[in-house]
Amino acid sequence: xxxxxxxxxxxxxxxxxxxxxxxxxxxxxxxxxxxxxxxxxxxxxxxxxxxxxxxxxxxxxxxxxxxxxxxxxxxxxxxxxxxxxxxxxxxxxxxxxxxxxxxxxxxxxxxxxxxxxxxxxxxxxxxxxxxxxxxxxxxxxxxxxxxxxxxxxxxxxxxxxxxxxxxxxxxxxxxxxxxxxxxxxxxxxxxxxxxxxxxxxxxxxxxxxxxxxxxxxxxxxxxxxxxxxxxxxxxxxxxxxxxxxxxxxxxxxxxxxxxxxxxxxxxxxxxxxxxxxxxxxxxxxxxxxxxxxxxxxxxxxxxxxxxxxxxxxxxxxxxxxxxxxxxxxxxxxxxxxxxxxxxxxxxxxxxxxxxxxxxxxxxxxxxxxxxxxxxxxxxxxxxx
Amino acid sequence: xxxxxxxxxxxxxxxxxxxxxxxxxxxxxxxxxxxxxxxxxxxxxxxxxxxxxxxxxxxxxxxxxxxxxxxxxxxxxxxxxxxxxxxxxxxxxxxxxxxxxxxxxxxxxxxxxxxxxxxxxxxxxxxxxxxxxxxxxxxxxxxxxxxxxxxxxxxxxxxxxxxxxxxxxxxxxxxxxxxxxxxxxxxxxxxxxxxxxxxxxxxxxxxxxxxxxxxxxxxxxxxxxxxxxxxxxxxxxxxxxxxxxxxxxxxxxxxxxxxxxxxxxxxxxxxxxxxxxxxxxxxxxxxxxxxxxxx
Numbered sequence: 001x002x003x004x005x006x007x008x009x010x011x012x013x014x015x016x017x018x019x020x021x022x023x024x025x026x027x028x029x030x031x032x033x034x035x036x037x038x039x040x041x042x043x044x045x046x047x048x049x050x051x052x053x054x055x056x057x058x059x060x061x062x063x064x065x066x067x068x069x070x071x072x073x074x075x076x077x078x079x080x081x082x083x084x085x086x087x088x089x090x091x092x093x094x095x096x097x098x099x100x101x102x103x104x105x106x107x108x109x110x111x112x113x114x115x116x117x118x119x120x121x122x123x124x125x126x127x128x129x130x131x132x133x134x135x136x137x138x139x140x141x142x143x144x145x146x147x148x149x150x151x152x153x154x155x156x157x158x159x160x161x162x163x164x165x166x167x168x169x170x171x172x173x174x175x176x177x178x179x180x181x182x183x184x185x186x187x188x189x190x191x192x193x194x195x196x197x198x199x200x201x202x203x204x205x206x207x208x209x210x211x212x213x214x215x216x217x218x219x220x221x222x223x224x225x226x227x228x229x230x231x232x233x234x235x236x237x238x239x240x241x242x243x244x245x246x247x248x249x250x251x252x253x254x255x256x257x258x259x260x261x262x263x264x265x266x267x268x269x270x271x272x273x274x275x276x277x278x279x280x281x282x283x284x285x286x287x288x289x290x291x292x293x294x295x296x297x298x299x300x301x302x303x304x305x306x307x308x309x310x311x312x313x314x315x316x317x318x319x320x321x322x323x324x325x326x327x328x329x330x331x332x333x334x335x336x337x338x339x340x341x342x343x344x345x346x347x348x349x350x351x352x353x354x355x356x357x358x359x360x361x362x363x364x365x366x367x368x369x370x371x372x373x374x375x376x377x378x379x380x381x382x383x384x
Numbered sequence: 385x386x387x388x389x390x391x392x393x394x395x396x397x398x399x400x401x402x403x404x405x406x407x408x409x410x411x412x413x414x415x416x417x418x419x420x421x422x423x424x425x426x427x428x429x430x431x432x433x434x435x436x437x438x439x440x441x442x443x444x445x446x447x448x449x450x451x452x453x454x455x456x457x458x459x460x461x462x463x464x465x466x467x468x469x470x471x472x473x474x475x476x477x478x479x480x481x482x483x484x485x486x487x488x489x490x491x492x493x494x495x496x497x498x499x500x501x502x503x504x505x506x507x508x509x510x511x512x513x514x515x516x517x518x519x520x521x522x523x524x525x526x527x528x529x530x531x532x533x534x535x536x537x538x539x540x541x542x543x544x545x546x547x548x549x550x551x552x553x554x555x556x557x558x559x560x561x562x563x564x565x566x567x568x569x570x571x572x573x574x575x576x577x578x579x580x581x582x583x584x585x586x587x588x589x590x591x592x593x594x595x596x597x598x599x600x601x602x603x604x605x606x607x608x609x610x611x612x613x614x615x616x617x618x619x620x621x622x623x624x625x626x627x628x629x630x631x632x633x634x635x636x637x638x639x640x641x642x643x644x645x646x647x648x649x650x651x652x653x654x655x656x657x658x659x660x661x662x663x664x665x666x667x668x669x670x671x672x673x674x675x676x677x678x679x
Contacts, residue, residue, distance in 0.1 A: 034641055106486060108569045111493045143491045144498060184487055214485035216460065247627065259541020259565060259596055261623040266646075267663045269625045277624075296476045311550070312544045313511065314408075343546055344525050366667045367547070 001210045004047040006089040008188075008206030009223055015179040017190075017377060018202035024093035031072035032065050034090040040064060041093040048083035051124075056080040061093060089248055092202060096160055099192035101125055101136075102173060103207075104180040113141040113180070117173065119157040121192040135160075147177040161195075168201035169193070184214035233277070233300055240292040242279060248292045249274025250298035250378040252306040252335065254290075256281050258317045273375030276303045285315045287356060290323020295331050304378035305335050309367055312343030318320040319345075323354035328358065336360045336377055336384035340370035386561040387536070387581040387588070388476055388504065388517035389452065393519050396441060396450035396474070397458055398465045400432050404480070405456035408523050409435070412454070415526040417519050420448040441472040454512070454521045455479040462508060464487045468499040477572070478521045479507035489570040496572065511542045511564035514549075522564065524549070532558035534678065535671060536582040538575055539594035540567050540601070544622060544664060548594050551668025557675050567596065575605035583613055585586040589672050590616045592667060592670040593620025593658070595649055597623030602649040610656035616674050617658040620667040621646045 003011060017228065023034035024047075031159055035042045046058030059079050060071035063226060068090070078085045092105040099122035107114040118136040120128045128135055137159035152170040161169050172193070175364050180188045189207040193297050196202070215221055237244030247265075251273045255261035261280040268275050277300065281293050297306055320341065327333070339361055341349045353361055364370035364376075377384055395412070399405035399412025410433060413419040421436055421444035428439035435616030438444040441453060455462055455468040455477060456573035462481040471475050488506065496503055506513055512522010518533040528546055530553040537552075537559055539545040545564045550558060563578045565571045575593060582588045589615075602621060609617055624646040650660050659674070 084601075089511055106490060106569055109601070111490065111497070111605060114491065117429065133472050141492045143487070181487055186486060211486050213483040214487065245627070255543070257541060257543030259539075259545075259594070259622050260543035262541075262548060262596060262626055263544055263547070263620075263664060265626070266622060270662060275625065305568045311546045313525055313543060313546055342550060343528065366665065368663065 001212055001221070001224060001257045002049045002370050003206070003208040003210065003224060004049065004087070005045065005206050006047055006087075008208035009203065011183060011208055012179060012203055012206055015175045017069065017179065018177050018200070018205065019206070020091045020094055020202065022089055025072065027086045027158070028069050028072045028076065031088055031090055032068050035062065035065065035068045038090055042068060043091050044068060044075060044080060045091060046075045046080060046085040047087040048080050048085055049083045050083045053080055054338060055157065058085060065319070087092060090256055094194060094195040094202075096156045096194045096204070097127045097193075097197045098165065098195040100159070100161055100165070100169070100194070101128070101191045101202050102169070102176060102193045103187065103189035103191070104177055105187045109141060110140050113143060115139040115147070115155060115173070115177070117139060117155050117161070119160045119162075125191060128204055140339060141177070147174055147180070149174055153222050153336055165195040165201050165303045172201055184211045184218060185209060186211045191269050194210035233296060236299065237279070237296045240296065241289065242271065242293055244280060244296060245278040246300070247277050249276045250302055250304040252276045252277050252300060252303040253279060253309070253372050254293045254306065255309040256285055256311065260309060260311055264307065264367070267371040268307065271368070271375050273371070273378055276300050281315075285320065287319050287323035287326050288322050291327035291330060294324065294333065295325035298333055299330055302348060303335050303384040305374045306333070306337045306368055307374035310341050310343070312341070312345060316344045317341040317346040317349030318352060324361065325352065325356055328356070333360060335382050338362045338364055338370050338374040338377065340367055386518055387585050388506070388563070388577070389513055389515050389519040391416075391518040392418070393476075394418045394420045394421055394448065394450050395452045395454055395521055396444040396448065398423045398469065399440065399455065400424060400435060400437060401427050401430070402456065405493050406432055408456060408480070409454065411526075412520050412522070415520040417521060417664070421450050426645045435657040441469045441474060445472045445474065446672045448677065450474065452476040452521060453478065455481060457481060457640055458536065459484045461491045466492060466505060467495060470503045473528060476506045477503060477504065477614050478510070479572070480512060480523055481507070481511060482509045483558060484508050484568070484653060485595060489568060493570045498612060499664050504566065506563065507566040507568070507572060509568045510566030510571070511545050512545065513563050515561040516559050524562070524564070528553055530556070530558040532556070533560040533587045534586045534589035534675060536560050536591045537562040537594070538578040538591065539564050540581070541594060541622060542567075544594050547664045548592055548667065550590070551664055554668060555668060555672045560585060569599070576608050577606055579608055583615060586617065588620070589678050590671065592671055593619040594664075594667075595621045596620060597621070597626050597646050597649075598644040600644065606652035606656040607657070609653070609658055611649050618659045618661060618667050618671045618674065619653045620661045620664055621653075623651045666668065
């Protein structure tokens with residue numbers, strides 16, 4: 001789960017990482033009131049889960065209530081790379097002397113945590129990594145050892161942070177590591193981490209991705225849910241326990257297993273079509289989940305055909321077939337289904353579909369053949 | 385020959401009394417796997433269809449000679465279950481459990497490499513390992529595999545592993561061993577480990593590798609293929625059309641920036657001399673050509 005900047009900063013605050021004083025605002029009036037409490041000058045910042053807010057006009061400085069109102073009015077509703085701004089973060093403006101970068105993430109190849117710190121902050125770190133790799137102090141941390149203050153001091157020195165920032169930055173780094181590990185984040189990133197003109201080090205931005213698999217030990221994460229700016233289809237799917245990602249094509253996809261689902265997208269693309277979504281019904285799918293998956297796809301108005309690609313393992317094909325029957329009973333599907341069933345109980349699954357006798361379900365024996373058929377139907381606007 | 389397991393491998397199922405453990409443990413036994421024990425703390429002394437259940441892996445290993453473990457317990461309990469198996473001297477642990485927190489996996493991996501260097505973990509979040517006709521540990525349906533070799537399969541994805549087995553078996557091409565390494569960020573066993581084992585296995589004459597977007601495991605595998613692999617490799621990478629920055633189900637399957645793309649992986653593997661197919665069916669066809677040219 002990706003956190004908005006304001007949520008990330010609130011999460012940082014739990015781990016004693018210094019942040020600027022700020023408040024959330026959902027309307028122009030709230031923004032003006034928040035600015036009064038936070039203290040001028042303030043920065044009005046769009047809360048969207050996408051980078052490049054500044055360039056898109058989503059971050060503005062305001063010195064008085066009139067400016068706050070003007071900027072808040074412009075930014076609320078602003079479309080930033082397809083993300084509509086619905087919330088603002090009003091933050092006391094900071095006098096910046098220097099901009100740094102700090103992050104922790106997992107280096108999968110090394111099977112260890114990776115700390116990255118750089119004195120070249122404020123810009124895209126991938127760009128720094130490409131152009132000046134030596135400007136980033138990369139340090140692998142063994143999960144059994146963690147990060148202590150001595151090593152943190154060494155890291156900030158190697159990263160060439162200014163002398164006066166080092167001790168504070170080292171302490172912050174230790175806390176950021178705790179936030180990353182104890183806070184079960186897949187990524188914590190501060191860009192920029194700033195040294196202010198009066199000599200304080202603090203986080204001016206916050207990028208935090210939480211590990212959904214650790215939610216069971218973080219009841220406090222409940223406050224973060226239902227606020228992310230996912231699209232309606234994704235929200236509906238998530239409520240039903242489905243892994244769904246909305247895309248722009250016309251062929252709805254349902255598959256079991258992430259790999260097979262990704263592969264199905266690829267094959268649809270290879271035979272000249274475009275997928276409307278990624279949807280993995282998972283390893284333990286049953287009839288009800290299959291029916292829910294079809295219902296979610298059915299809400300997508302761009303869909304002209306639905307490709308159901310199942311390789312039964314734990315998932316039994318007869319259950320999938322029953323799910324399709326259930327779905328047809330619950331909703332009227334707007335598009336025909338092309339169905340490929342293989343693996344556990346495939347013959348039984350095919351028999352159930354045959355008995356249903358619907359001309360809206362077309363069986364295809366192979367993955368490639370099914371993809372071709374689904375793309376043809378979509379190209380005809382949904383005529384089976 | 386097969387890698388990591390064979391017909392004599394004695395297996396303990398951790399979580400045998402749970403629904404997953406019971407279903408798959410019994411299915412593995414029905415396939416012919418020597419499932420000699422189960423472990424469920426507090427249920428020692430009972431049995432599941434004749435398979436004795438013990439309170440600890442230590443006990444199961446001592447009394448039944450279990451040397452491999454099949455971990456089928458929920459994500460909260462899985463890391464401890466794996467460590468318990470390692471402490472009991474189990475040499476091969478297969479963990480199918482999905483949704484183990486990444487921090488727990490990273491910690492577990494560090495513990496295994498520091499304290500139990502001789503223990504091999506396959507998974508977590510993997511379909512398991514099958515050596516057709518000999519041993520099946522995990523959730524793969526045995527009837528889609530074909531004994532007799534000569535192909536070794538290694539895959540990061542579950543259902544695509546089945547697809548790969550299916551594509552080959554349908555063409556009459558058998559497999560020596562099929563290893564599902566799982567799609568999690570910190571897999572116990574990597575492509576590299578399995579490729580090395582296949583390279584060393586005389587009966588494996590060609591390898592099919594199924595990768596996906598995210599991470600750089602395929603790129604590292606490519607380095608090994610280029611430097612040390614004498615056997616032909618057919619590869620397929622899922623996720624060519626995946627959008628940037630979105631997790632495709634697997635925690636590991638994500639493209640971020642220029643990293644982890646299917647294109648980058650395909651290029652690395654092609655440069656390394658592997659035949660890279662654009663879909664699973666083509667991968668099967670390419671492998672058929674290679675196998676026919678071998679004999």
